[in-house]
Amino acid sequence: MATSKKATKKKAPATATKATKATKSPKSSQPANEAATPAPPKAAPATNGEAVVEPVDYLHEIGSTAGEVWYILDGDGPMTLATLVRKSAASRDTVMQALGWLAREDKIVFDNSRTRKVSLR
Numbered sequence: 001m002a003t004s005k006k007a008t009k010k011k012a013p014a015t016a017t018k019a020t021k022a023t024k025s026p027k028s029s030q031p032a033n034e035a036a037t038p039a040p041p042k043a044a045p046a047t048n049g050e051a052v053v054e055p056v057d058y059l060h061e062i063g064s065t066a067g068e069v070w071y072i073l074d075g076d077g078p079m080t081l082a083t084l085v086r087k088s089a090a091s092r093d094t095v096m097q098a099l100g101w102l103a104r105e106d107k108i109v110f111d112n113s114r115t116r117k118v119s120l121r
Contacts, residue, residue, distance in 0.1 A: 061094060062094060062097045062101055063101065065094045065095060065097070066098035066099075066102050068090065068098070069084065069088060069095060069099060070102060070107065070120070072084060072088060073108070073118065073119060073120045077119065078111070078119035079118065081095075081118060084099075108120055108121065109121055
């Protein structure tokens with residue numbers, strides 16, 4: 001007697017493929033419950049001898065300017081905002097952001113006079 005062997009293929013249950021399709025967003029291959037992470041910025045290649053502009057670390061720039069402003073105020077005492085900007089090596093906007101940094105840390109005081117002076121606490 002010859003026994004016949006039937007080759008049987010196992011199929012994945014139909015519910016598994018439907019569940020996979022249900023968790024994906026229609027426009028993306030990522031699951032809907034995971035947040036899409038943006039791609040990192042690409043570095044621009046230098047062409048024809050042009051300079052490549054590196055991204056500026058603004059927080060580092062503002063933090064170092066805050067230290068510079070603190071040392072200026074520590075050495076020279078209270079002064080107007082215009083004088084402080086003149087004495088600093090940074091731009092006016094960066095000095096103002098540095099003052100905001102120091103104010104947030106409660107390191108400086110603004111007087112409410114007409115001249116609007118700033119000083120250390």
